[in-house]
Amino acid sequence: RGKRAFIAGVADDNGYGWAIAKSLAAAGAEILVGTWVPALNIFESSLRRGKFDESRILPDGSLMEITKVYPMDAVYDCPEDVPEDVKTNKRYSGSSNWTVQELVESVKKDFGSIDILVHSLANGPEVSKPLLETSRKGYLAAISASSYSFVSLLKHFLPIMNPGGASISLTYIASERIIPGYGGGMSSAKAALESDTRVLAFEAGRKHKVRVNTISAGPLRSRAAKAIGFIDMMIDYSLANAPLQKELSAEEVGNAAAFLASPLSSAITGAVVYVDNGLNAMGVGV
Numbered sequence: 031r032g033k034r035a036f037i038a039g040v041a042d043d044n045g046y047g048w049a050i051a052k053s054l055a056a057a058g059a060e061i062l063v064g065t066w067v068p069a070l071n072i073f074e075s076s077l078r079r080g081k082f083d084e085s086r087i088l089p090d091g092s093l094m095e096i097t098k099v100y101p102m103d104a105v106y107d108c109p110e111d112v113p114e115d116v117k118t119n120k121r122y123s124g125s126s127n128w129t130v131q132e133l134v135e136s137v138k139k140d141f142g143s144i145d146i147l148v149h150s151l152a153n154g155p156e157v158s159k160p161l162l163e164t165s166r167k168g169y170l171a172a173i174s175a176s177s178y179s180f181v182s183l184l185k186h187f188l189p190i191m192n193p194g195g196a197s198i199s200l201t202y203i204a205s206e207r208i209i210p211g212y213g214g215g216m217s218s219a220k221a222a223l224e225s226d227t228r229v230l231a232f233e234a235g236r237k238h239k240v241r242v243n244t245i246s247a248g249p250l251r252s253r254a255a256k257a258i259g260f261i262d263m264m265i266d267y268s269l270a271n272a273p274l275q276k277e278l279s280a281e282e283v284g285n286a287a288a289f290l291a292s293p294l295s296s297a298i299t300g301a302v303v304y305v306d307n308g309l310n311a312m313g314v315g316v
């Protein structure tokens with residue numbers, strides 16, 4: 031049987047989540063995706079209208095099939111957590127079962143189990159503010175959407191993950207080196223995500239034989255990255271300074287994710303794997 035993957039954080043064809051879905055599909059996996067509720071309508075209608083058809087083409091010429099798109103909001107674990115103004119918001123009230131617990135119940139009802147969990151989402155409302163100017167609310171929101179969201183997804187999915195399964199998240203080197211401009215507590219959120227990768231690798235490995243790794247990716251002009259505002263500068267910086275002087279493609283991250291989700295990496299867990307043209311290894315720019 032082919033593997034079944036759930037990829038959380040796909041709302042267009044520009045980000046890492048989409049590229050990971052493609053690499054997993056090319057390797058024969060069945061693809062389920064989780065899309066942020068406010069982005070769901072436009073993503074689904076674009077899919078239906080064929081807007082992504084060109085980017086759905088796999089190496090063998092066939093089109094990637096997404097078996098099902100689930101609405102989700104990874105900052106809410108169960109219906110009781112959802113504030114009234116969100117519940118009644120027009121973009122949310124049109125969908126149902128999008129808290130993490132309900133999402134996993136739906137996937138279980140539809141498919142029974144999954145093999146691969148991918149977390150490709152982040153949100154920091156104050157990302158453009160330096161840490162010294164970040165509010166408590168903004169900082170906690172960044173951690174909630176970008177770090178605890180992975181803890182929660184893994185916690186809820188683990189009971190329906192097959193032994194030998196794997197989970198992957200996406201992180202950024204701002205967790206361990208100073209990247210001015212990656213603010214709002216997002217650097218803190220990535221540091222938490224990387225630390226949690228180790229602790230969760232232990233807990234999920236011992237209890238469920240599931241591996242937990244994170245990819246520290248280089249810069250990509252995704253929707254989220256464009257919102258931060260310095261992505262072109264980061265791409266230029268990498269091009270000028272990394273050991274491999276080429277623009278990083280999302281596909282390269284997708285392929286690394288497919289490796290980390292496959293038995294080829296069966297002894298790798300708790301790792302931060304750099305997929306960044308080697309930029310992390312440089313000490314000074316040259």
Ligand code: NAD
Pocket residue numbers: 038039040041042044045046047065066067069102103104105149150151152153175200201202203246247248249250251252253254255
């Ligand atoms: P993206 O915009 O394609 O993906 C981010 C996704 O998160 C979006 O689809 C958005 O709808 C979703 N999202 C936001 N809040 C959510 C919530 N509460 N619940 C559910 N979904 C939510 O951008 P991307 O850059 O591909 O980001 C994917 C991952 O890659 C993120 O973790 C990001 O930090 C990481 N990353 C990106 C870069 C880069 O340069 N683009 C570099 C390193 C790491």
